[in-house]
Amino acid sequence: MANNIEQSVYFQRRKNAGALIVRDAPKFDLESYISNYEDRTRLDRLITIGCTSTYLSIDAFHAAIAEAKQGKDTDIYMSIVGCLQQIVPEDPLSMPDLGWVEQRMKQIKAETDRLEHELKQYKNNLIKESIRMGNEDLGAHYQSIGDFNAAYKAYYKMRDYCTSPKHIADMSLKLILCSIHQRAWTTVQTHVLKIQSQSLKAEDKAKIDPILSACLGLAYMATGHYREAATAFLQTKPEFMTGGPAAGVTWQRALLTGNDIAVYGGLCALASMDRAELQNQVLGSSSFRNFLELEPHIRRAVSLFCSSKYSACLETLESYRTDYLLDVYLQGHVAPIYGAVRRKSIVQYFIPFACVTLEEMGKAFSSGSGVPIEEELVDMIQNGTLNARIDLVNRLLLSPPSHPRQDVHDSALKMAASYEHNLRLRLLRLNMLNAGLELRAPKNTNAGAPQMHGGMEGYEEGMAGGSRLRMSRG
């Protein structure tokens, strides 16, 4: 079955385009996994799995079609059906339900008209609160049909009619969710900052802060700033998992679950922090512990890293690679994060040693890709990640010997020499200026060249006439 799917038109095309295809079965159960999510992110995640996993593709698309049919977004329904058709053309669900589409489009049209008409009325009445709510309704409507651009605009129009910091915070939260769906990560960051600068009531703040740090972490991770992402995720309070809806959205279901926070935060921290930081800020953090409890293997990986069992740590991560490759936000970052963890492990592993045999290194960090460890090490040395040198003859990795006294002397000599060089240049120039020696345009421009060769005249000619030698009198 899986083989058939891999041979299907859709996956062949993906393969040719060099896109990611996951062939192994993940550890999770699709149904229980997806039941944690609702709304748009549920659809997004199903589509991601359907598009990449040959193992779960059909199940995921079936679930996605059922989900899409409950919603109002006809475009995404058509594209899902299109994908499914390329994978299993004979599947009954792969025939688009055009009647439903037509009916939905009519409904949507009527709804849009109604909402816009209402908004116009509110505007005529000049009641701020009504206008704000009218815009909000319109935004929500656009969001539900998948037109995030229009939704963003509608939400943004609420700005002028907000009367309290709470209103602004709610609006910004909606804009954040909208931007996340659009994958506009920098906008997410600006809106997070905007809410943070508002003076909210303590209770609102306690409710919104965890959401903000989760969103910020996601935005940093998506843009590849793993260290900042880790910091943001680690600051996320456990209230995130239990908090009620904010701005009409249940964030722990509509965007990220507590499990996601644990995985994202743990991986980003592993990729970017050193052992002491991991120990203090990840394992030792009382708030992040709540998240880690949901994903014990991440906790295990971090503690393995901290106790210098690097190969076991890498193995643990490796066993979950498939799962993470099927995560909608993590997908593109698995390779760089794993690579960073691996490189860090190698560096950390090597710190206590003066020399290690390459064989030993290869054993400790066996790579699945079949690239010999020494090539990896050469790359790391050349781009400055690993401060070591390789002895190809005895097949050793050597730590650089340090000669602090000699080094200080050398650097002093070097600096003094460069000072001397510059000083001499400047001093001579200054003296020349002082002596009125300056090259001026245009009379002297060509004076140099003939002079140059003047000195090379033939030997025998000598100086012209001895009569030049005269006594000076007075």
Added chain:
Amino acid sequence: MADVASALLSFPPDAQALSSLQHVEYDRQIRSYINVLQSIPLATLAKAAGIQNDLLELLDPSINSLAYIYVLTAQIHASSVKSTKIPDAHRPDGPFWLKLSDFLVTCDPIQMRYAGELWRRLLEYIERITRFFRAPLAGIPLICAALLRLDPMTGTLTSNHLNYIRLCLEARMYRHALPILDNPISGFPTAPVSGATNAVPCADHSVSSAWITSRSGHSDKIEISHVQEYFLLGAMIYLGLEKYPQARLFLEHVLTSPAQGVASGMMVEAYRKWLLVGCLIEGKTPESPRTVNSSALKVLRSTSKPYETVVEIFQNRDMPRLQADVDAGAELWRNDGNLGLIRTLLRALPRFYILNLSKTYAAIPLPSVARLLNLTPSDAHAYIESLIASGHLNGRIDYPIAPDAPAVLRFFDAGAPDGPLARNESQQLAALVAQMARTNELAEMVKAADLRLRLTREYVEYNRRRKGKKGGVGGGGDVGGDAEMADPGLADVDVGDIGDEDLMGDLH
């Protein structure tokens, strides 16, 4: 005759009197003595010598130096009146030449400060003889010794410097130019500043430009083109001796010479050589010194495109392209006189490959190096051995005991105590001390330059205005007071830093 002799011998006073003589008094005496000398007709001096050859025997060149030089010049003059050819008696190793050379190495340099023009003409005459008889081996060391006799630092650029360097270059006696070239130039013959302290030439001056002035006659008029030529020719000599860092400094002197947005032909030539030399030293396009006039630099760049291309290819370590480019431009390099340098560059490319390897590897079998360099193992072996021998590579070739195992190239890092380039504690100390001495020497030059700048009209004007602004009473003439205010200038900040912090701190 006897009158003349006694007049000639009237100066200097005997050693005892001389030691108690103040500078100012000495100055007065020597000037009146010069007047006496000048009043003796040339013919008398020359004839007296010509007939009996007595005067030169009578005078001690190391004591009666002034009189001696007057007599010498008179004799040269007399011979040149007779014929335009140089008399055979003046040929190197002839009797007259011996007197000349004896005089130049033993004369009293203080007295020579007062006979600048005669001194210069004498040197020019020796240069003429050297060229005429094609005897550079006799002439060049003599001129060098004479230059050093007059001013052991040779820090003031005179026309004699330039003539000497030209001569060395023509005769291909590069090494003989080093004693002069290695001394930094700290000043130029300028009009003497009135009112400066210690103005008499015979006083103890830290820099020779205090008494080599535009009026002292030690030098012909020095123009900017002479300065540039001196440094360009000097750089060529350094290049000939493969002393690249020094060559680079000299070329940068040419490039940074003050220019009002224009460049001379010599600057173009210097720029091209400088690109190549910088590349040889650093392996990449060198960073231009900050004091280069930017519009002049633009002109230089636009005229040297082929050179910039070569350096860029070098930087990418692209051997085949470099070879192709060098071959394509062979005519150009030859016409510019840079073919040798370009060839050196071509040979230097693999060196940078190997230096890069030393950052990654501690030891690597020779066959692997050869493969990376695209050379046969034996070629690679020879090349690496030459690099190690020339001190470019801190490494060693090891031969394993097993008969069929390949030889191994082992790298050492800069501070390693067991590498071939390792320096022991005392060598290191010597290097630091030498650097410190150079720095102190520079500090002296900075002080002298500072003093000279304080005496300029502009600075005095500036100070007067500044004082006026403050509403102070002080007039403009109080140079000494102003100088103190200007103390946190070059001398104390820049050089003080090098000397005190960078070197002294490390010696503890």
